[in-house]
Amino acid sequence: xxxxxRLRVLRAERSWSxxxxxxxxxxxxxxxxxxxxxKYDPSLPLAFRIAExxxxxxxxxxxxxxxxxxxxI
Amino acid sequence: MSxxxxxxxxxxRVIWLSLVYAAFLLTAVYCFKHQLxxxxxxxxxxxxxxxxxxxxxxAMGRYLLExxxxxxxxxxxxxxxxxxxxxxxxxxxxxxxxxxxxxxxVDAYSVAIVWFVGLGVGSLMNKLTLGASVKC
Numbered sequence: 001x002x003x004x005x006r007l008r009v010l011r012a013e014r015s016w017s018x019x020x021x022x023x024x025x026x027x028x029x030x031x032x033x034x035x036x037x038x039k040y041d042p043s044l045p046l047a048f049r050i051a052e053x054x055x056x057x058x059x060x061x062x063x064x065x066x067x068x069x070x071x072x073i
Numbered sequence: 074m075s076x077x078x079x080x081x082x083x084x085x086r087v088i089w090l091s092l093v094y095a096a097f098l099l100t101a102v103y104c105f106k107h108q109l110x111x112x113x114x115x116x117x118x119x120x121x122x123x124x125x126x127x128x129x130x131x132a133m134g135r136y137l138l139e140x141x142x143x144x145x146x147x148x149x150x151x152x153x154x155x156x157x158x159x160x161x162x163x164x165x166x167x168x169x170x171x172x173x174x175x176x177x178x179v180d181a182y183s184v185a186i187v188w189f190v191g192l193g194v195g196s197l198m199n200k201l202t203l204g205a206s207v208k209c
Contacts, residue, residue: 028077030205031144039203040144 004063008036010054083136094125126185148207155195160188
């Protein structure tokens with residue numbers, strides 16, 4: 001099960017393109033797109049880099065699959 | 074997006090190894106055709122064209138170690154797994170067909186060629202399932 005995330009919203013709030021974010025994270029635009037669209041979960045080091053870039057805790061960017069399913073219940 | 078440095082190095086390694094392969098193969102074919110090689114030297118000359126092909130497999134492994142973008146690396150791993158599964162499946166099916174004399178004999182090194190074709194299959198599967206593939 002892949003995680004949901006708020007990456008697209010956070011990026012849009014800063015008026016960054018996917019390419020802008022990719023350059024800041026030192027990854028490809030493909031990677032940013034895959035994470036935003038929920039096709040790929042980043043590794044823990046990359047998730048920390050994303051969190052540090054937005055100055056937010058990881059759990060405010062990525063939604064725990066367990067928490068999401070418990071809310072659904 | 075411009076090609077990343079790891080992919081650039083991988084492409085150059087494959088180009089050089091392909092040129093070495095062509096040189097070794099043409100030399101070996103010429104020497105065997107004119108019966109210039111005998112004994113141990115003949116075995117060495119016959120194996121030489123295989124070495125650059127093995128080198129290409131090594132270049133793939135090195136690329137996976139050097140690729141810093143984890144998503145692109147994952148795409149290439151998936152592509153390689155598809156290639157391996159494809160080549161092994163084709164070889165297994167062909168092997169049984171050959172055992173029952175239903176098809177002609179094919180040299181074992183053809184599996185390597187099928188594996189390279191399998192990389193194309195893997196790329197297509199990445200495109201179909203994830204909407205992305207490694208840009209070579």
